[in-house]
Amino acid sequence: MPEVMLAGRTIPYVLVRNPRSRHVRMSLTPDGLRVSAPMRLPEHEIDRAVRSKERWLLRHHELLEPAVPDPLIDGQMLPFLDGELELGIRQAARGSVRLRAEEGRLAVAAPDTDAVRPLVERAYRQAARGWFGLMCDMYAQRMGVQFTSIGIRDPRTRWGSCSARGALSFSWRLMMAPERVAEYVVVHEMAHLVHLDHSPAFWNLVRRLSPDHDIDRVWLRDHGGWLSRAPGASARPPLT
Ligand SMILES: [Zn+2]
Numbered sequence: 001m002p003e004v005m006l007a008g009r010t011i012p013y014v015l016v017r018n019p020r021s022r023h024v025r026m027s028l029t030p031d032g033l034r035v036s037a038p039m040r041l042p043e044h045e046i047d048r049a050v051r052s053k054e055r056w057l058l059r060h061h062e063l064l065e066p067a068v069p070d071p072l073i074d075g076q077m078l079p080f081l082d083g084e085l086e087l088g089i090r091q092a093a094r095g096s097v098r099l100r101a102e103e104g105r106l107a108v109a110a111p112d113t114d115a116v117r118p119l120v121e122r123a124y125r126q127a128a129r130g131w132f133g134l135m136c137d138m139y140a141q142r143m144g145v146q147f148t149s150i151g152i153r154d155p156r157t158r159w160g161s162c163s164a165r166g167a168l169s170f171s172w173r174l175m176m177a178p179e180r181v182a183e184y185v186v187v188h189e190m191a192h193l194v195h196l197d198h199s200p201a202f203w204n205l206v207r208r209l210s211p212d213h214d215i216d217r218v219w220l221r222d223h224g225g226w227l228s229r230a231p232g233a234s235a236r237p238p239l240t
Pocket of ligand 1: 188
């Protein structure tokens with residue numbers, strides 16, 4: 001994967017050679033930064049073009065910076081797909097966490113405030129394993145495709161990935177996105193089981209499965225920074 005050094009950080013990107021493109025273009029996708037370039041443009045010129053868009057990249061720096069999250073407090077409402085969870089925190093010598101989605105409660109027992117966030121994350125990761133498992137099974141059946149594994153991760157600049165061997169991975173943070181956005185990322189990555197590129201054929205397949213996915217892409221593009229710091233004090237930005 002090519003990468004560019006910017007403000008002391010290494011930012012990997014997906015490079016796509018496009019016979020119809022005359023300029024270098026950049027976009028943020030669920031897979032991270034994507035650079036589209038003319039067929040024969042030398043790599044050092046692509047690198048220079050990406051650097052020249054430093055301002056644009058830094059405007060999306062939330063996706064690149066380590067997130068500084070707000071403290072979590074007792075009674076706070078946390079986004080959970082299209083629902084919410086009321087966070088209950090009590091002190092206990094040993095940390096534990098319980099997520100009851102049907103009751104809309106996330107109960108954390110923690111020895112101190114620093115222990116709360118990792119426990120909340122643990123509960124979200126566990127919920128993500130279940131939810132992405134169900135969604136991937138459903139789409140595998142619908143699309144007639146197979147995957148080899150599902151990993152739940154926390155990558156800073158991408159929300160999902162699909163390897164050539166059919167290994168899918170998703171960010172647990174998508175459990176805090178609107179449900180349709182998380183589902184779009186599933187569709188996007190599973191469409192890579194058929195097309196390992198972002199070709200017109202790939203996007204046609206995505207459109208068939210998720211006709212209004214522009215709404216989801218715009219939300220991820222505009223609010224990926226919020227998602228990478230969530231859960232925090234600010235409410236989830238709405239879909240537009
Ligand atoms: Zn992709």
